[in-house]
Amino acid sequence: MSEAAVPTVAQAVGTALARAGARTVFGVVGSGNFLVTNALTAAGARFVAARHEGGAAVMADAYARVSGELGVLCVHQGPGLTNAMTGIAEAAKSRTPMLVLAAEATAPRSNFYIDQAALARAVGAVPERVNSAATAAEDLARAYRTAASDRRTVLLSLPLDVQAAAAPAPFDPPASPATTPSAAEPDAILALADALATAERPVFLAGRGARNAKTDLIQLSERCGALLSTSAVSRGLFRGHPFNLDVSGGFATPVAAEYISGADLLVGWGCALNMWTTRHGALVGARTTVIQVDLDPDALGAHQRIDLGVVGDSAATARAVAAELENRGHHAAGYRSAKVAERLAREGRWRDVPYEPQAEAGRIDPRALSAALDDLLPAQRTVAVDSGNFMGYPAMYLDVPDPDGFVFTQAFQSIGLGLSTAIGAAVARPDRLTVAALGDGGALMGVSELETAVRLGLDLLVVVYDDEAYGAEVHHFGPAGHPLEHVTFPPVDIADIGRGFGCAGVTVRARDDLSSVAEWLLGPRDRPMVVDAKVTRAAPSWWLAEAFRGH
Ligand SMILES: Cc1ncc(C[n+]2csc(CCOP(=O)(O)OP(=O)(O)O)c2C)c(N)n1
Numbered sequence: 441m442s443e444a445a446v447p448t449v450a451q452a453v454g455t456a457l458a459r460a461g462a463r464t465v466f467g468v469v470g471s472g473n474f475l476v477t478n479a480l481t482a483a484g485a486r487f488v489a490a491r492h493e494g495g496a497a498v499m500a501d502a503y504a505r506v507s508g509e510l511g512v513l514c515v516h517q518g519p520g521l522t523n524a525m526t527g528i529a530e531a532a533k534s535r536t537p538m539l540v541l542a543a544e545a546t547a548p549r550s551n552f553y554i555d556q557a558a559l560a561r562a563v564g565a566v567p568e569r570v571n572s573a574a575t576a577a578e579d580l581a582r583a584y585r586t587a588a589s590d591r592r593t594v595l596l597s598l599p600l601d602v603q604a605a606a607a608p609a610p611f612d613p614p615a616s617p618a619t620t621p622s623a624a625e626p627d628a629i630l631a632l633a634d635a636l637a638t639a640e641r642p643v644f645l646a647g648r649g650a651r652n653a654k655t656d657l658i659q660l661s662e663r664c665g666a667l668l669s670t671s672a673v674s675r676g677l678f679r680g681h682p683f684n685l686d687v688s689g690g691f692a693t694p695v696a697a698e699y700i701s702g703a704d705l706l707v708g709w710g711c712a713l714n715m716w717t718t719r720h721g722a723l724v725g726a727r728t729t730v731i732q733v734d735l736d737p738d739a740l741g742a743h744q745r746i747d748l749g750v751v752g753d754s755a756a757t758a759r760a761v762a763a764e765l766e767n768r769g770h771h772a773a774g775y776r777s778a779k780v781a782e783r784l785a786r787e788g789r790w791r792d793v794p795y796e797p798q799a800e801a802g803r804i805d806p807r808a809l810s811a812a813l814d815d816l817l818p819a820q821r822t823v824a825v826d827s828g829n830f831m832g833y834p835a836m837y838l839d840v841p842d843p844d845g846f847v848f849t850q851a852f853q854s855i856g857l858g859l860s861t862a863i864g865a866a867v868a869r870p871d872r873l874t875v876a877a878l879g880d881g882g883a884l885m886g887v888s889e890l891e892t893a894v895r896l897g898l899d900l901l902v903v904v905y906d907d908e909a910y911g912a913e914v915h916h917f918g919p920a921g922h923p924l925e926h927v928t929f930p931p932v933d934i935a936d937i938g939r940g941f942g943c944a945g946v947t948v949r950a951r952d953d954l955s956s957v958a959e960w961l962l963g964p965r966d967r968p969m970v971v972d973a974k975v976t977r978a979a980p981s982w983w984l985a986e987a988f989r990g991h
Pocket residue numbers: 827828829830831853854855856878879880881882883905907909910911912913
């Protein structure tokens with residue numbers, strides 16, 4: 441075709457991006473991004489067509505989190521971009537390296553015209569534009585670098601007239617310079633070593649920035665006797681370790697909360713130490729020394745008072761501190777004892793914490809449901825959780841094999857992202873069963889992407905904790921006697937909705953109803969299953985009261 445002979449900027453951008461390593465692109469195609477999308481796929485990228493740009497954005501974000509690759513989203517101008525904004529805000533707040541390619545109508549009289557750069561800025565994304573054919577290669581390279589190297593979510597607007605112009609020459613694929621993460625400065629290493637050497641009850645809190653630091657943190661913790669914990673987004677990092685406390689914060693088990701608040705030294709590694717991780721500071725003892733290690737100086741002390749802030753990569757810093765302690769011949773049991781190990785083995789999982797099951801005719805207790813699912817599901821699994829009252833049940837009762845097995849798109853606290861989160865994760869890890877745990881509100885908000893999941897033939901189990909309500913609001917306002925008619929709904933047959941999209945579907949009202957799930961798990965699992973679990977509604981989840989303190 442003549443188009444191929446004289447590539448346009450649209451084609452050159454798509455080709456260069458695919459050559460740079462954009463393997464999987466999520467989006468919804470309209471006229472404005474048609475050519476760039478086809479150029480991406482012609483050059484070897486896979487395009488995953490979502491049904492709503494909001495879904496596509498979240499899929500790209502989740503894909504990036506699980507695969508470690510750059511997330512790439514491609515949308516139409518104007519409404520294509522506004523539809524994607526919630527997902528872009530979530531990615532930007534989570535520092536997901538993501539490139540959003542959006543066509544752009546730059547003539548103010550166009551129906552599609554909006555101030556796209558202002559929109560990006562408003563949610564914390566970085567606005568960039570391909571300004572002209574002459575600068576296209578360099579504009580793309582700058583946007584790519586900011587996304588990949590600075591871990592930012594970047595909107596690269598592609599004006600329609602510039603897209604249509606002839607590209608001056610084929611572009612070189614953009615490259616992001618490899619950065620070698622560096623440890624903290626020597627005096628900070630010494631200060632950290634001093635603190636660890638004198639601590640009697642040290643606890644490590646590892647966040648997203650420490651997900652590459654597992655081995656180094658475990659080795660350091662062994663030298664100083666620290667107990668190991670994570671923020672919610674890094675859940676699974678220390679799975680299987682005898683001194684793993686699992687998640688710190690609202691989701692912490694009673695025994696974990698007891699040990700964390702009993703620490704005399706807390707060290708946050710690549711961890712914001714925000715209100716979720718510290719239970720609004722309640723898990724930080726008044727006399728506890730707090731140290732925070734982070735690559736980003738702005739993160740230090742942003743949420744929590746700290747005694748020492750250390751700028752550095754978690755893995756490199758942990759290695760340097762361990763070497764320093766080794767030089768000093770320091771090796772202490774610290775917080776570790778046979779008794780602690782034994783208590784953690786006995787009470788360290790929510791599944792081991794006794795509870796009084798709620799009884800309601802035709803409904804299943806969400807804890808009983810979650811524990812039964814945990815027994816049924818294969819260990820190799822990815823768990824994606826939406827937001828709502830229900831969220832603590834799957835987040836804490838379903839075991840995950842490692843941090844890639846837990847995808848928590850909750851930095852913006854939006855409901856309705858869970859299904860698309862699961863789809864993006866499933867595309868990244870087709871070797872694992874993906875579980876989307878949703879409330880009925882979030883499920884119905886994001887339901888259009890069930891078609892995407894069916895079309896892609898994903899190995900996906902969708903579990904809807906269906907209380908026929910915005911349970912979070914019901915439990916927030918109900919006890920004070922407020923009317924609840926705007927947050928309670930008539931029953932919806934969500935299993936039937938699933939079947940309508942081409943999924944297997946089952947309604948679960950009692951444990952025995954899960955036999956259909958067991959059968960589906962046996963295979964071939966070539967179409968997703970939707971479980972409409974009618975859950976008991978009497979009481980709020982244990983973490984909700986805590987979460988409401990943030991509003
Ligand atoms: C996009 C968006 N709209 C509204 C809210 C406020 N909100 C938080 S939880 C919730 C209810 C969610 O209902 P559901 O998914 O059924 O979960 P449940 O709380 O019932 O367990 C709502 C409306 C939000 N967080 N995000």
